[in-house]
Amino acid sequence: MNKLQIYSCGAFNESYINNLTLFTTGFGRLSLCCGLLFLAVLPFLCCPYVLFLLNTAGIYAMAAVGLNLLTGHTGQLSLGQGACFGIGAYTAAILVSKLELSFFLAIPAAGTLAVLFAIVFCIPATRLRFIYLAFITLAGQLIFDYLIKWMPLTGGQEGIVINESGLFGLDLNDDRIVYYIVFLCLIGFTWMAVNVTRTSYGRAFSALRINPRATEALGISVVKFRMLSIAISSFYTGLAGGLFTLHMLAITPELFNLWLSIEFIAMIIIGGLGSISGSIMGACFIVVLNEFLVFVTDIATKNDLLVDSAMTKLALREFSIGIIIVLFILFQPKGLHGIWRNIILYFRRWPFS
Amino acid sequence: MELLFLLIVDGMFLGCLYAISAFGFVIIYRSTGVFNFAHGGFVAIGAFSFLMLACWAKLPLFLALILTLLGSFGFGYLVEYVTLRPLAGKPIIYPIILTVGLAVILKGFLTLMTNMGNCYTLDFPTKFTLQWTNLNAPYSVLSIFIIMLILLITIALFIKFSSFGIFMRAAADNRSAAFSLGVNVKEMFSFSWALAAVLASMGGIGLAIIKGLTLYEIISWTGLKVFAVVIIGGLHSISGVIFGGIIIGLIETLTGTYISTSLGEMSPYFCMVLFLFFRPYGLFMKQPNIS
Numbered sequence: 001m002n003k004l005q006i007y008s009c010g011a012f013n014e015s016y017i018n019n020l021t022l023f024t025t026g027f028g029r030l031s032l033c034c035g036l037l038f039l040a041v042l043p044f045l046c047c048p049y050v051l052f053l054l055n056t057a058g059i060y061a062m063a064a065v066g067l068n069l070l071t072g073h074t075g076q077l078s079l080g081q082g083a084c085f086g087i088g089a090y091t092a093a094i095l096v097s098k099l100e101l102s103f104f105l106a107i108p109a110a111g112t113l114a115v116l117f118a119i120v121f122c123i124p125a126t127r128l129r130f131i132y133l134a135f136i137t138l139a140g141q142l143i144f145d146y147l148i149k150w151m152p153l154t155g156g157q158e159g160i161v162i163n164e165s166g167l168f169g170l171d172l173n174d175d176r177i178v179y180y181i182v183f184l185c186l187i188g189f190t191w192m193a194v195n196v197t198r199t200s201y202g203r204a205f206s207a208l209r210i211n212p213r214a215t216e217a218l219g220i221s222v223v224k225f226r227m228l229s230i231a232i233s234s235f236y237t238g239l240a241g242g243l244f245t246l247h248m249l250a251i252t253p254e255l256f257n258l259w260l261s262i263e264f265i266a267m268i269i270i271g272g273l274g275s276i277s278g279s280i281m282g283a284c285f286i287v288v289l290n291e292f293l294v295f296v297t298d299i300a301t302k303n304d305l306l307v308d309s310a311m312t313k314l315a316l317r318e319f320s321i322g323i324i325i326v327l328f329i330l331f332q333p334k335g336l337h338g339i340w341r342n343i344i345l346y347f348r349r350w351p352f353s
Numbered sequence: 354m355e356l357l358f359l360l361i362v363d364g365m366f367l368g369c370l371y372a373i374s375a376f377g378f379v380i381i382y383r384s385t386g387v388f389n390f391a392h393g394g395f396v397a398i399g400a401f402s403f404l405m406l407a408c409w410a411k412l413p414l415f416l417a418l419i420l421t422l423l424g425s426f427g428f429g430y431l432v433e434y435v436t437l438r439p440l441a442g443k444p445i446i447y448p449i450i451l452t453v454g455l456a457v458i459l460k461g462f463l464t465l466m467t468n469m470g471n472c473y474t475l476d477f478p479t480k481f482t483l484q485w486t487n488l489n490a491p492y493s494v495l496s497i498f499i500i501m502l503i504l505l506i507t508i509a510l511f512i513k514f515s516s517f518g519i520f521m522r523a524a525a526d527n528r529s530a531a532f533s534l535g536v537n538v539k540e541m542f543s544f545s546w547a548l549a550a551v552l553a554s555m556g557g558i559g560l561a562i563i564k565g566l567t568l569y570e571i572i573s574w575t576g577l578k579v580f581a582v583v584i585i586g587g588l589h590s591i592s593g594v595i596f597g598g599i600i601i602g603l604i605e606t607l608t609g610t611y612i613s614t615s616l617g618e619m620s621p622y623f624c625m626v627l628f629l630f631f632r633p634y635g636l637f638m639k640q641p642n643i644s
Contacts, residue, residue: 075446079453124629131388131449135580136629139622142577146619262457269450318461325454329447330439 020198039183043176051175053287058182059243061283064267065193065276066236071265072274073202074229075209076130080121080137081264083144084234086256087114088241093160093251094153107242114238115231126226130212133230141258148253159252162245178247185243186280189236193276196232205229237264259318266321269328272335281336286321293317360606366563368602373505374556375582375594377549382588384525384545386445387437390452392553393577394459399425399554400561401463418497421558422504422551429550433543441539497562501555508548521545578605581621585628587635596636600624 013019023029043051067081088110095106121140125133148154196202204225207215216222245251263286271282297313332338378392389395402424406417432455440448512518523531524541532538582601586593601621609617628635 071446075444077446077449121626124633128633130446132629132633134388134390134449135584136626138577138580139625139629142622143619143626146615150615262453265450265453269454273446315461315464318457319465320461322454322456322458322461326436326451326458329451329454330436333443333447 022194022198036187039187043179048175051179053291055175055178055182055247057284057287058179058186059240059247060264060267060287061280062182062186062189062243063237063240064264064271064279064283065190066233066240067264068268068271068274068276068279069193069196069205069236070229070233071268072272072279073197073205073209074226076125076226076229077134077265078137078230078233079134079258079261079265080118080141080144081233081237082256082258082260082262083137083141084114084118084237085241085244085260085264086144086148086253087117088238089245089251089256090148090154090160090241091238092242092245093162096245097160097162103242103246107239107246110242110245111235111239114234114241118230118234119227122227122230126223126230137261138258141261145253145257148256154253157253159250161250173249181246182243185239189239190276190280193236197276201225201228263321266325268335269325270335272337273333275335275337277340278335278337281340285336289320289324290317293320356610360610361603364603364606365599366602367560367606368599369595370556370559370563370598371578371582371601372595372598373501373559374553375579375586375598376591377552377556378579378583379586379588379591379594380545380552381549382583384521385437385542387448387452389549390449391432391455391459392549392579394456395425395429395550395553396557396560396579397463398428398459398557399550400557401466403554403558404561414497415500418500418558421554425550425554426547429547430543432550433546437546438539438543498559501559504555505552508552517544578621581625584625584633585635587637590635590637593635593637 023032042054046054063081063085067078070076070078091110091113092103092106095101095109096103101109122133122136125136149157154160197205204215204220207218207220208222208225208229212222215225241256267282267286268279269282270285271278271280293316294313297316328335334341374392374396377395378389381387381389381392399421403417403421406412406420407414410417412420436451436455437448440451512521520531520536521541521544523534524536524538525545528538531541578601582594582597584597585600586595586597601624604620604624605617607617608620
């Protein structure tokens with residue numbers, strides 16, 4: 001079935017089963033193993049600052065993979081992904097700090113609660129045109145922002161700080177432990193997302209994006225599969241929110257506003273709509289960009305070019321991420337994944353490219 | 354009782370301003386099929402440039418109004434020409450996400466502008482207060498509202514009766530049929546974006562005057578209320594927008610006064626969610642359409 005060869009030029013898909021395989025050549029499998037090995041030794045190679053960024057990027061990447069299943073595959077735009085992330089983060093934080101549960105239970109609970117909220121909230125949108133989901137999630141995001149600041153359970157503006165930080169006797173203040181937890185989750189759930197996209201569910205999602213009416217005529221329930229897509233993506237995002245609590249150990253309401261939703265959308269646009277690997281690249285891109293902008297604003301404030309540092313940082317982030325979204329859509333709609341594919345194809349077809 | 358009456362008048366006035374900006378949103382949706390998430394940004398940019406011209410450059414109000422409207426016409430045209438025209442024929446999700454990007458750019462741009470200069474608390478000097486017994490407003494401000502009303506009627510008549518307006522509606526109705534009959538569909542799309550930007554900035558100017566907004570308040574996501582108005586009125590319906598605007602304006606003012614200001618700011622979104630649950634196509638639309 002899998003030929004052991006480096007180039008994919010001789011590997012033809014002779015049956016439908018062949019079409020579903022993940023790797024056309026043994027080389028792909030080998031490079032995946034090398035990549036995983038590299039990820040396993042990475043925390044011992046880099047400094048704590050880079051490790052912190054890697055953890056953040058991994059958590060965002062998980063949420064972006066979930067959003068890409070919803071937006072890239074099912075074609076439903078969601079502007080409430082930040083609220084989903086926030087529900088996950090707050091659930092985990094409340095369960096751990098108030099009920100003194102272990103993170104091992106709190107993180108799956110975070111994902112589950114996010115799914116419940118998303119499903120109850122999005123019931124009307126599944127029956128309507130795709131854009132209504134964007135409207136209702138936008139409203140949900142704004143209501144979430146409001147409620148989370150005024151509810152006594154969530155600690156108001158101060159947020160929640162977690163003192164107890166242990167998981168099976170492991171010290172969660174050590175970023176390496178967090179790294180392994182985050183990346184095990186990321187790899188596992190990315191694998192699941194890949195499997196979803198290449199099986200009948202993923203095909204149903206794509207069909208829904210392209211023509212809902214024809215899909216309904218083929219016997220695939222539009223409402224059921226849209227709901228399923230919303231549920232899967234909000235589970236990913238809620239779980240990522242729970243991991244975010246594990247990573248940060250202190251959360252405030254400002255972290256989960258509308259801006260976070262837009263950042264998630266930027267991630268999947270930069271990575272490329274409908275591409276799983278692209279969403280991971282997009283998440284890394286956004287994290288690096290944010291750090292770069294912090295660096296730029298620091299220089300600008302030191303030279304008295306800009307007045308108020310905190311405000312300017314936010315404005316600069318908004319401005320630059322907006323510009324990046326627009327430029328990517330106009331000039332590279334397939335995103336970083338498209339660029340990567342072009343490079344690979346260039347080498348593969350080398351003398352003729 | 355007197356307070357209630359005042360609040361109702363105030364809310365209806367506010368609602369009319371929301372309706373004017375939402376009218377622009379509906380024009381864009383009906384003619385090009387794109388949901389303009391940057392419409393709030395258009396409102397904010399209209400209000401911003403009007404305040405800059407009136408308070409910072411100290412131009413007469415009439416001149417400031419005309420310059421702002423001309424500028425926003427050009428701005429809307431340019432936005433369509435540069436960003437949306439290349440996307441014709443792509444899946445509809447790309448232009449929609451692009452407008453989300455535009456909204457973020459506009460918001461970031463306005464925040465940067467307020468940080469660069471000393472216009473942090475640019476406030477309209479002659480505050481316009483509506484009272485039960487006497488209308489306490491300078492004539493210049495009052496004349497602005499009258500001019501805007503005349504403009505609005507002109508635009509409505511223009512769309513209804515002029516040949517250009519008929520071309521526009523034809524392009525909105527069936528773009529390939531209109532194209533084959535010789536309508537320049539691309540120009541019509543640009544023109545409807547420009548018109549929508551003008552309407553949005555008219556709403557923004559009104560808001561800037563009536564609320565005496567500081568810039569920072571304009572920049573915050575005030576413009577998002579447009580979506581609540583549009584959902585209540587129905588995405589297609591122009592007359593629905595007026596009702597939606599008035600309902601939202603009344604609810605916002607009454608909740609803001611009687612319960613709490615922050616809840617008043619949020620009430621349009623609660624309203625929007627309720628409508629999406631129970632009457633998703635708005636007050637006046639009936640067609641169930643799942644695509």
